[in-house]
Amino acid sequence: MFAQDDSQVYQPERDTYLLLKCALADAKPADTIIEIGTGSGLIAHEMSKISKKTIAVDINPHACIAAKKLGVEVIRSDLFSALKNNPKFTLVLFNPPYLPTRPEERIDDWLEYALDGGTDGRSTIEKFADGLAAVMDRYGRCLLLISSLTGINEVPAYFKSKGFISLVIAEERVEDETLYVLRISRDLCSL
Numbered sequence: 001m002f003a004q005d006d007s008q009v010y011q012p013e014r015d016t017y018l019l020l021k022c023a024l025a026d027a028k029p030a031d032t033i034i035e036i037g038t039g040s041g042l043i044a045h046e047m048s049k050i051s052k053k054t055i056a057v058d059i060n061p062h063a064c065i066a067a068k069k070l071g072v073e074v075i076r077s078d079l080f081s082a083l084k085n086n087p088k089f090t091l092v093l094f095n096p097p098y099l100p101t102r103p104e105e106r107i108d109d110w111l112e113y114a115l116d117g118g119t120d121g122r123s124t125i126e127k128f129a130d131g132l133a134a135v136m137d138r139y140g141r142c143l144l145l146i147s148s149l150t151g152i153n154e155v156p157a158y159f160k161s162k163g164f165i166s167l168v169i170a171e172e173r174v175e176d177e178t179l180y181v182l183r184i185s186r187d188l189c190s191l
Contacts, residue, residue, distance in 0.1 A: 009066045010039035014174050019095050019145045020046060022170050022181045026143060027051060027091055034135065036079060036094040036128065041067025043093060048072060051091075057082065079124075080131040089135055092142040096124045098150040121150035122158070129162050133186070142184040143169075147177045156182065163187050 010016075020043050027033060027050045035044040038056035044067060048054040057077040058064050067074045075082050098121045125146065136142060142164075146155050156166035163186060170181040 005062050006066065009060065009063045012040055012042050014172065015095055015145050015147075015179050016040075016042060018170060018172050018179050019043060019093065019143060019181055022143050022183075023047060023091075023093055024050075026141070026183070031091045032087060032089045032137070033091045033093065034083075034089045036092065037063075037096060038067045038072065038074065039063050039095070041070040041072045041074070043095075044072045044074075045070040047091075047093070055086075079128055080135050083135055086135070088137040088140065090137045090140040092132065092136050092140065094128060094142065095145040096128060098122075098125065098145075098147045120154075121147065122154060125150065125155060126158055129159050129164070132184070133163065136186070138186060138188075140185070142182075144182045144184055146180050146182060148180070149177050152178075152180060159184055160187070 023043060024046065027047055029051055031051045031053065033047045033051050033054040035047065035056040038044050038058045041056060044054055044056035055073045055075060056067050057075045058067065059076065059078045061076060064074045064076050077083060102119060132142060146152070159166050164184050165187045166182045166184045168180050169183045172179045
């Protein structure tokens with residue numbers, strides 16, 4: 001039997017609450033919603049109050065257990081890898097690991113998956129962008145939280161190279177960084 005360890009689960013912080021605020025303003029009852037990297041499950045739990053078609057994924061088994069305790073339907077998955085046969089989603093939410101992390105700064109635990117964004121902070125974000133079209137409805141949208149540490153110009157440019165457009169819909173200064181929520185949709189003019 002696997003024992004949950006809450007110290008291995010990313011707990012809600014200001015980034016979580018900023019993304020949640022934007023998601024609550026954007027979500028509709030008819031949406032099919034997925035939260036990637038659910039962590040504690042707070043956002044997916046709140047979304048399930050709006051749309052009964054809400055699921056969450058996380059690679060961290062401790063996070064999956066925490067989210068299930070909130071009544072969230074959870075799939076253990078590395079980003080989209082376990083979602084091959086699911087329908088496309090109209091709202092995709094993601095608070096990715098975005099902290100720039102050098103190899104010598106890495107720690108070997110499950111919480112690292114919630115924090116380590118690679119050397120430039122964009123490693124997981126770019127993998128997410130590479131797979132987004134396969135899970136997002138043609139007219140769907142994605143809310144993505146990023147940081148000024150990650151690159152407010154670089155992230156939208158990468159999504160643009162994948163056929164998406166991005167708009168900053170919220171920002172909040174937190175200590176030594178600024179958090180941004182991007183609203184991402186397909187660039188239908190480029191299809």
